Amino acid sequence: MIDPVSDLRSVREATDQLLTAAAALDNAAVAGPSRLPGWTRGHVLAHISRNADALVNVLEGRPMYVTAEARDADIERDASRGLSEQLDDVRASAARFQDTGAAPADWQRTVELRNGVTDRAARVPFRRLVEVELHHVDLGIGYELEDLPKEFTERETAFLAERWSAREDVPPTRVLAGGGEWRTGGAEGTPVTVSGSPADVLGWLSGRRDGTALECAGGPLPVLPPL
Incomplete structure (x- = not known):
């Protein structure tokens, strides 16, 4: 809320x-x-x-x-x-x-x-x-991103996942971090699963980290549009 x-x-x-x-x-x-x-x-x-x-x-x-x-x-x-x-x-x-x-x-x-x-x-x-x-x-x-409040990191991760949802230039993606799960990207195709620490996931979604610390199953790490 x-x-x-x-x-x-x-x-x-x-x-x-x-x-x-x-x-x-x-x-x-x-x-x-x-x-x-x-x-x-x-x-x-x-x-x-x-x-x-x-x-x-x-x-x-x-x-x-x-x-x-x-x-x-x-x-x-x-x-x-x-x-x-x-x-x-x-x-x-x-x-x-x-x-x-x-x-x-x-x-x-x-x-x-x-x-x-x-x-x-x-x-x-x-x-x-x-x-x-x-x-x-x-x-x-x-x-650092690791110093951000936990609630803020979760909310901003959800906010950015929502921002990239239904974008056909982003493959369907399941995002896992800190026990949370979000969906983003387009609807067509089998989703890839991106997982990592909350800070690394937020860094990737916000364009502040390149995602090399993340794990990606089911395909390559999606390339996100600039904010």
């Missing part, structure tokens, strides 16, 4: 954890490479801030971003800032998101995200949690 109020608390806790970890960096480290190709840690921090404001737009009924080009330009504009300015922005934008989420609202309403994607408003706090948790890992500062 989706509980946006509980998810908002988790977002606050995850943001505080990220801010504490990032505060140990310096300006040179912020300018250094992240784990995302072509992005510095400054790009990641800028994206975290701008995503908070974008999700405020979503909750308040405005377009998430004016355009894809404007989104990218805002991240580029903010990526070169020093540590103090980055942290202030993450903190302030996170507070704006929390304030918006705390306002009385119909959580069952449909909202529009990027590229015409729609969802229930109730899932927006979890979508924000995904941004904070996975991009904390992307900073490459000691927080």
Whole structure:
């Protein structure tokens, strides 16, 4: 069951954890490479801030971003800032998101995200949690997929499996991890079975690990589309 109020608390806790970890960096480290190709840690921090404001737009009924080009330009504009300015922005934008989420609202309403994607408003706090948790890992500062909360890993695995379900460019796949089981991919053909640790499975589904640590029975490891 989706509980946006509980998810908002988790977002606050995850943001505080990220801010504490990032505060140990310096300006040179912020300018250094992240784990995302072509992005510095400054790009990641800028994206975290701008995503908070974008999700405020979503909750308040405005377009998430004016355009894809404007989104990218805002991240580029903010990526070169020093540590103090980055942290202030993450903190302030996170507070704006929390304030918006705390306002009385119909959580069952449909909202529009990027590229015409729609969802229930109730899932927006979890979508924000995904941004904070996975991009904390992307900073490459000691927080790994193995450190993610168990409940979050299970929920995000289910979310990504749902994302790739009914995709004919992904073979039918049975996913096993940590005692959980999910189905994804198309419906035609005999499913392959992918299994591994929860962190390795999530890393594969989210494009953060190549899947070499996974076991795949019944065929080759499926190649997933980019997120």
